[in-house]
Amino acid sequence: MSLLQQIKNKVRSKSIHVTFVDVGSCNGCDIEVLACLAPRYDIEQYGIYVHNNPREADILLVMGVMTPQWEDKLRILWNKIPDPKVAIAVGNCPISGCVFNRRESYVDPPVSKHIPIAAEVPGCPPRPTEILNAILSLAPVVFRDYEEKMK
Amino acid sequence: MGYLYEKDLRMMKYHILQSPRHMSLVSRLADDLGMRVPDLQKAMIRRCDMAYLENLPARYETWLEEGDRDDELARAIGRELYTIYVPLLDPDKMQELHLKVKTMADESGSPQEAASAGICMIREEILT
Amino acid sequence: MKKLVDVSIPIGPVHPCWKEPVRIKCETSGERVLSAEVELGYMKKGIEKIMRGRPWQEVMFLAERVCGICSVIHNMVFIEAMEEISGISLPPRAAYLRVIVNELDRMQSHLIANFSYCYTIEHETLAMYLLDVREQVLDQLERVTGARINTAYMIPGGVRFDLMEEDSGALRTALREIETGVKRYMKMFSSGPLISLRSRGIAVFSREDAIKARVVGPTARASGIPESDLRSRHPTYIKLGFQPVWREEGDNFARVMVRFDEILQSIDLIQKALDTLPEGDIRGGGICKAGETAYSGEAPRGELRYFIKTDEYGRVVDITIQTPSIMNIEACTHSMLKGVTSLADVTSTFISADPCIACMER
Numbered sequence: 001m002s003l004l005q006q007i008k009n010k011v012r013s014k015s016i017h018v019t020f021v022d023v024g025s026c027n028g029c030d031i032e033v034l035a036c037l038a039p040r041y042d043i044e045q046y047g048i049y050v051h052n053n054p055r056e057a058d059i060l061l062v063m064g065v066m067t068p069q070w071e072d073k074l075r076i077l078w079n080k081i082p083d084p085k086v087a088i089a090v091g092n093c094p095i096s097g098c099v100f101n102r103r104e105s106y107v108d109p110p111v112s113k114h115i116p117i118a119a120e121v122p123g124c125p126p127r128p129t130e131i132l133n134a135i136l137s138l139a140p141v142v143f144r145d146y147e148e149k150m151k
Numbered sequence: 152m153g154y155l156y157e158k159d160l161r162m163m164k165y166h167i168l169q170s171p172r173h174m175s176l177v178s179r180l181a182d183d184l185g186m187r188v189p190d191l192q193k194a195m196i197r198r199c200d201m202a203y204l205e206n207l208p209a210r211y212e213t214w215l216e217e218g219d220r221d222d223e224l225a226r227a228i229g230r231e232l233y234t235i236y237v238p239l240l241d242p243d244k245m246q247e248l249h250l251k252v253k254t255m256a257d258e259s260g261s262p263q264e265a266a267s268a269g270i271c272m273i274r275e276e277i278l279t
Numbered sequence: 280m281k282k283l284v285d286v287s288i289p290i291g292p293v294h295p296c297w298k299e300p301v302r303i304k305c306e307t308s309g310e311r312v313l314s315a316e317v318e319l320g321y322m323k324k325g326i327e328k329i330m331r332g333r334p335w336q337e338v339m340f341l342a343e344r345v346c347g348i349c350s351v352i353h354n355m356v357f358i359e360a361m362e363e364i365s366g367i368s369l370p371p372r373a374a375y376l377r378v379i380v381n382e383l384d385r386m387q388s389h390l391i392a393n394f395s396y397c398y399t400i401e402h403e404t405l406a407m408y409l410l411d412v413r414e415q416v417l418d419q420l421e422r423v424t425g426a427r428i429n430t431a432y433m434i435p436g437g438v439r440f441d442l443m444e445e446d447s448g449a450l451r452t453a454l455r456e457i458e459t460g461v462k463r464y465m466k467m468f469s470s471g472p473l474i475s476l477r478s479r480g481i482a483v484f485s486r487e488d489a490i491k492a493r494v495v496g497p498t499a500r501a502s503g504i505p506e507s508d509l510r511s512r513h514p515t516y517i518k519l520g521f522q523p524v525w526r527e528e529g530d531n532f533a534r535v536m537v538r539f540d541e542i543l544q545s546i547d548l549i550q551k552a553l554d555t556l557p558e559g560d561i562r563g564g565g566i567c568k569a570g571e572t573a574y575s576g577e578a579p580r581g582e583l584r585y586f587i588k589t590d591e592y593g594r595v596v597d598i599t600i601q602t603p604s605i606m607n608i609e610a611c612t613h614s615m616l617k618g619v620t621s622l623a624d625v626t627s628t629f630i631s632a633d634p635c636i637a638c639m640e641r
Contacts, residue, residue, distance in 0.1 A: 167323075205639060
């Protein structure tokens, strides 16, 4: 393993930038992600920073069923995130559509039809600790030796 | 894809107008104005933004309670209804129409006739 | 809508200050906002369409998922509307327990609204303090109902779980702690000179405008309309001697302070309800019948109305939900934002009206 890769591994393990996008949830998952910021869970002690700028992010948290307005926009947002990147689906909605996936509704789940999803956190809504756990267990798997794997 | 994210919102605005309360309100207004429901929906979609459309029933209720209280004639043609509460017309244009209706009522001595003529003019104005 | 000037500044849909996607197009001359237009559709799921033709047992859970922040009141208003249709009476103990849960939910909703406001005016320390208090409130909600967000606590003719003696003791202790915390942060907010500069006198919304735009909830009460609080007409709240809090200034500061005051008032109400909690059953039971009604209750953001029509098997034939955010967001963007002198105040004004896009679009 090259020295450069080792440095990159070291840096990436302590700086995970997260952005979140709500593609039509009921707000429940939103506020649970927000609760991760609270001093009780203190997301920043693990080196995770929450941004709303996709150009700085490594991890995209997707919440909600796909609504018609997002169909073109989510892909644009995903393309703006620099490599290496992953998307995590938070809550039941992006996985299956939950209660909203019925014949009459306007939604178009799952989100994995539109962007590649690396991990799923089920729950309606999942607890903040589960969201944190998902980010922390996924990040090393994806970001460690990323350039070596790409060769 | 350019840098502008503008999207055609007409279908989404139409979805808002599909709830039963909106449907009953729109058909009531269309009855008052003597025009077809799709025409009125089209005018609403063109002139109101999405927040107005969501709020239409509540605004109409407020007009029933509060709007045009002191003026019989203004209430009959819905002066504040079509400018403030359901913004389909320009206030200046409405003022002009209201004056016209008022003089008509004074001349003919029959407010009902003048009001129905005024509603005709409002309908023409909304359709253009 | 008609264009006033050429410059139109869009804010959103993904914006650091907004937790939900919405897009506001501000027409500005210099930095002064002349008019604003809302673009929605990012959250339109069509819940009302899904609800139609389903039994109340399913609609009850769907109603909760209209909005995750104020899920308890959606549950409560739907269930009380069903009770009114079917003539189901409620055991007194259950009525009091409903008030306790509802007030806990209101506290956490107001705390997150004030958190967002502090976050938007870049006072992150105070925002984090408030978020910490909110976690304590959520713990109490979990203690009583067993869930943090979607509780499904109320059912026709009662509530699901009783409040144990030891739980009510723990709830009292926690409420005292929360009260000290909230009082401290309220003092920090009201005495901070920089917070004042960003909040006092910004986006003043007069009483006349408020009546005309039919705003509801804390936004209306900050403009001096105390009668907008529907809790003063609810039978259980009347028993508890409820008096609405209100202010006259109508600016951003007043809107946030009304919410702080209501948190303290909710703590008082819960304590009073715990003191006078009657003994007895928590579930009466009953059968949902055919009927039609319009029922309203006071959500954290204002008046929430359900228009429901059911058939003889308790299926929902027709339903329309009028949420408070519809009126508040509409009034905020079309009246409050008009004449705001700086674009930085646009976001803080919008957040001060406590918008909930999930409620608004359903």
